[in-house]
Structures are given as structure tokens and as C-alpha cells.
Amino acid sequence: MDKKIIHQLCILCKENPILIKKRGLCMTCYRAERKKVGGFINPDTYNYCKPSDIAHNNKRELEFVKNYFKHSNWIYHPASFNLCGESYSPDFYDGERNMFIEVAGTRQAYSSNKHKYKLMSEIFPKIKFEVRKTDGKILDADRPNW
Numbered sequence: 001m002d003k004k005i006i007h008q009l010c011i012l013c014k015e016n017p018i019l020i021k022k023r024g025l026c027m028t029c030y031r032a033e034r035k036k037v038g039g040f041i042n043p044d045t046y047n048y049c050k051p052s053d054i055a056h057n058n059k060r061e062l063e064f065v066k067n068y069f070k071h072s073n074w075i076y077h078p079a080s081f082n083l084c085g086e087s088y089s090p091d092f093y094d095g096e097r098n099m100f101i102e103v104a105g106t107r108q109a110y111s112s113n114k115h116k117y118k119l120m121s122e123i124f125p126k127i128k129f130e131v132r133k134t135d136g137k138i139l140d141a142d143r144p145n146w
Contacts, residue, residue: 060105060134061091068136071096083119090120090129099128104139 008018009026012033016026023030061076073095080089090100102117104110110131120129131139 058105061103063134064091064103064132064136067134068101068132069094081120081124083116083123086116086119088116088120097128099130102129102131103134104131105134110139 008024010016010018010029011024012029013026016028018024019027019030025033065074075093075095077089077091078093078100080087082088091103092101093099094101100120102113104113117129117131120127133139
């Protein structure tokens with residue numbers, strides 16, 4: 001029995017298959033929207049992930065959502081930043097605080113990605129950014145308190 005692959009269509013052009021799943025856009029429409037709005041797409045315009053969508057991806061991020069967010073004005077994997085040729089996407093955007101948040105689930109994960117966090121702060125100094133543990137506590141960049 002052959003399984004048919006059903007492609008969902010872009011929510012804007014309704015012609016091309018969705019390639020940016022979390023926004024429901026094809027690559028052409030995604031690029032056009034990013035160019036039109038200056039690099040960040042308004043979260044009220046598109047369908048973003050809900051906590052149930054995180055569950056199958058990363059249990060630590062779901063734990064963070066339960067422990068930290070007391071509101072629903074947040075976005076999962078909101079944007080990608082170019083850090084000297086390396087792409088980086090923070091885990092969350094907190095709309096209440098206008099803050100990007102990275103969740104470091106383990107000490108090893110924090111240590112291996114520390115250079116990205118430093119680059120993010122250096123290259124984009126006006127963008128609010130912080131690293132937190134899964135319980136919601138903030139990590140000190142100089143001394144992570146595990």
C-alpha cells in the first residue's frame with residue numbers, strides 16, 4: 001500500500017508547499033515578509049508553535065515553558081540571527097519583556113554554546129537576550145550556578 005505525502009500549502013500564496021512550518025509559509029513568501037518587515041515577522045500575523053508542539057521536540061524546553069511563562073505572549077524559535085556566518089535561533093521570544101531567551105538544559109550544553117551567546121550580545125547589543133535554566137532561573141554569564 002502506497003502512502004501519499006500530503007503537502008500543506010503556504011498561508012499567503014496558497015500555491016507552494018510550506019517550508020517554514022512554524023510560520024506556515026513557503027520560502028518565497030517567508031523571504032518577502034522578512035524583507036517587508038525588516039527581518040522580524042510579527043507574531044500576531046502567523047500561527048506559531050504552542051506548548052504541545054514543543055513536547056515532541058524538546059522536553060527541557062517544555063519544562064521551561066511550564067516553569068517560567070505565566071502568560072501566553074511568547075514565541076517558540078522566533079527568529080534566526082547570523083553570527084559571523086553561523087546561524088543561531090534563540091529558543092523563545094518573551095513578548096511581555098521584549099526579550100529573547102535561550103534555555104540551557106545542561107552544563108555541557110551551556111559550555112558548548114557559550115561562544116554563540118557571547119557573539120549574540122556583541123553583534124546585536126540592542127537586542128535583549130538572556131540564558132536561563134529549565135527551571136526558569138537566569139544563568140550568570142561569568143559563573144553558571146548549576
